Amino acid sequence: MAISVACVGGRAAYDLLIAGAFVAERLGSQPTPFGPSQPIFRCKSPRGEFYFLSRHGERGYELTPSYVNYRANVYALKGLGVRNVISWSETRGISHNFKIGQYVVVDDLIDETRNRPTTFFENRGIGHLRTWPVFCPSVRAALTETLQVEECEFESHGVYVCVEGPRHETPAETRKYAEYGGELLGQALVPEVFLARELQMCYASLCYVARYAEDGTNYRPFEDGRALPVEVEQARARAAVERIPRILERFLDVLPRTNVSCACETAMSPHIALGELGPDWRTWFAPDGGGKTA
Template identity: 35%
Template sequence: MGEWVLGVVGGSGLYDIPGLKDARWVAQDTPWGPPSDEILTGTLGELTLCFLPRHGRGHKLSPTDVNARANIAALKQLGCTDVLSLSAVGSLKEELPPGTFCVVDQFIDRTFAREKSFFGPGLVAHVSMAHPTCPRLSALAAEAAREAGASVVEGGTYLAMEGPQFSTRAESELYRSWGCSVIGMTNMPEAKLAREAELPYASVAMVTDYDCWHEDIAHVEVAQIVACLMDNAAKARDLVVRLSAKLQGSRAASPIDTTLNDAIITGPAARDPAMVEKLKAVAGRALAL
């Protein structure tokens, strides 16, 4: 048993978490470069929290330019035990109107211009992504979102697209035919990297629009999204505060904490020492076995 240390990755419209005790912005570097911004650290009650604005304060980075490897590595280096993602998405279902918080449990990754793994030549690993989110943290986040006054749907598939442009109508209809619930640009490869770093990951996808498939509603525009973002932001901050109250005290171990036990393929004698040294930042526990 240990203590919870929550990493929060805030998406569009979320650039800080007010109310943190002993709050300070910390510069962090990683073997994969710097994260999107400094990381806001502090405590809520007894919970240590590390908040990272995914796009940087002021929204300086497009989805493709977000260094997801550095972001996850920085949170791991700061001692985070679990990661909560808060992100803006479009809805692909009539029953998920703007303002809905969808706690997703599956992903389809359609990104193509991003680094997707910490591992590589000299040290290979294959983690399972069959169940890409943490059911424990997801359930607690859903409960906190309801307490914050949000309309919450538990479960759903997040289609991750490259961006930064929004979908064509044909793409939107294709993803709907696949049964996807929401569409966004940031949760992949973030969720994959969190799993490689043995960090349980939950994603609260906050709906801002109906993408472009809905014939009765104007096609998605930035101004429309920003207006809904502001409505969602206050509830998202309240969600974090309420979730922190549920994460006080001891944290029981998660199976995700030891994901790499059965994932590292390269034998010790064949491992590139430089890669081993680099990967200690996210996989030090497993590499010491």
């Protein structure tokens, strides 16, 4: 049976993979019309199989976010038959209403990236897609239920600000993002989420709060009337990462039972109806560049 779920993760998730958290077979990089993807792993768990793609490569932080080939990665997963993508993402909290180590199933985002290709359809008049809901409601619902079942501390809403990086934000930028309504800050979800929609895939992100965004002070968050020690903060972030395998396994169980519907699989239907794209997505990027059925 085709594997329908993939997890795109960062360095922390990849470190867990190579430490043996999953039984994984390395399929390697996949060729795509947009260049080679990052290596993909086929992972086995007692509740089913899923693919794992390490966004930043296999040797530490080999690729910074600006240089990740997002199009190749998303295309490669689609080519393997993936329908549902979970993006596992470390964030920094702009809002202190989130706790360090807490999970957040984000539901909106602000794109502050500057140097990334944002579409598969460059200059082809295609891709004027509505971006609400920003993330797939079906995968979000399954993630939320998974976190409930696993008794994790989480928030089911959050506004993610995607910045270019790799540098961290300045204090003034943190204040600006807060003014915009941004609540969490990271470097990973754009353009992945938008590219996934262009290939009619379901995509949602499970974020966790690793630390707070820069505020230009040495302020420490308080809990129970005293400053939270750095070691406690680090231990909580580490614990959030270490639960990845359990959460992924449970998610495989929960997703097929989710009764929240979505329209992700028909996102490009207006273009298909107009004959601008063929019914088979693989023809969309044919060497003739047309992708037209007419």
